[in-house]
Amino acid sequence: MNPSTPERIVIATRESRLALWQAEHIRARLLQLYPACQVELLGMTTRGDRILDRPLAKVGGKGLFIKELETALLDGRADIAVHSMKDVPMAIEPGFVLACISDRDSPFDAFVSNRYESLADMPPGTVVGTSSLRRQSQICARHPYLAVTSLRGNLDTRLRKLDEGQYDAIVLAEAGLRRLGMDERVRAALTAEESLPAVGQGALGIECREDRPELLAWLAPLHDASVAARVTAERAVSRALAGSCELPLGAYAELDGERLWLRGFVALPDGSRIARAERSGRAGDAEAIGLALAEELRAQGAEEILAALD
Numbered sequence: 001m002n003p004s005t006p007e008r009i010v011i012a013t014r015e016s017r018l019a020l021w022q023a024e025h026i027r028a029r030l031l032q033l034y035p036a037c038q039v040e041l042l043g044m045t046t047r048g049d050r051i052l053d054r055p056l057a058k059v060g061g062k063g064l065f066i067k068e069l070e071t072a073l074l075d076g077r078a079d080i081a082v083h084s085m086k087d088v089p090m091a092i093e094p095g096f097v098l099a100c101i102s103d104r105d106s107p108f109d110a111f112v113s114n115r116y117e118s119l120a121d122m123p124p125g126t127v128v129g130t131s132s133l134r135r136q137s138q139i140c141a142r143h144p145y146l147a148v149t150s151l152r153g154n155l156d157t158r159l160r161k162l163d164e165g166q167y168d169a170i171v172l173a174e175a176g177l178r179r180l181g182m183d184e185r186v187r188a189a190l191t192a193e194e195s196l197p198a199v200g201q202g203a204l205g206i207e208c209r210e211d212r213p214e215l216l217a218w219l220a221p222l223h224d225a226s227v228a229a230r231v232t233a234e235r236a237v238s239r240a241l242a243g244s245c246e247l248p249l250g251a252y253a254e255l256d257g258e259r260l261w262l263r264g265f266v267a268l269p270d271g272s273r274i275a276r277a278e279r280s281g282r283a284g285d286a287e288a289i290g291l292a293l294a295e296e297l298r299a300q301g302a303e304e305i306l307a308a309l310d
């Protein structure tokens with residue numbers, strides 16, 4: 001085999017059905033690039049998967065979904081880890097790097113219900129489940145008469161709780177449903193105006209150790225520059241505002257040729273106060289656009305919202 005091509009790559013992944021789909025998707029793409037390579041999956045259960053009785057914001061945030069995967073990279077059991085970019089903390093742990101940002105499916109949220117066609121159709125007091133303070137704040141702002149409650153668990157668990165009647169509707173990422181062939185469960189895809197997406201939602205990222213330059217080279221063909229520009233701008237907003245699961249924050253970037261348009265918001269969880277802003281500029285300045293938007297959000301009242309959340 002050509003020494004410049006890999007002989008074996010092990011992918012660390014969570015064991016939920018969606019995470020396994022994502023890992024298999026990257027595996028298939030690697031095999032297209034390197035047909036003689038042995039690409040294996042190392043399935044793992046993370047702390048975030050095990051703690052299901054409390055809201056994510058109360059137990060350590062999204063980093064709980066990747067810590068065990070990073071440990072596997074560190075001790076050599078795996079070479080790379082595949083993540084949903086919305087689950088990747090804004091600050092990568094020292095010694096690790098996002099080798100590439102790859103495919104992005106739908107970035108939008110999906111309304112799922114067995115009884116209602118949309119949030120607007122739901123009568124007062126009916127129950128909407130979501131795992132996200134970002135979604136909660138926007139639903140409460142637009143539909144204050146609905147009861148929004150926490151919903152934890154992987155995608156199949158959330159759908160089962162809906163089907164058991166624990167919720168009248170749930171809101172979750174559309175990309176996950178599409179990727180698992182559950183298009184029929186989507187009653188409505190919520191527009192960015194209805195529910196501004198999470199930072200990086202729908203995009204896949206591949207993480208590896210910083211001291212593995214050969215992996216960076218092998219993974220380079222999977223990098224999508226246009227997706228990366230959008231996600232970079234979105235993540236810059238969150239990083240500048242110290243975004244975490246405890247902060248209802250959304251940011252969504254769109255590309256029109258070389259022009260990048262970025263929208264963002266910060267809110268109180270009950271939706272009673274929201275700061276919104278938008279910025280645009282060259283796609284090559286994605287990071288700077290995100291930082292500028294964060295400053296504009298501060299000028300629109302984000303500082304007071306952040307202070308109220310402390």
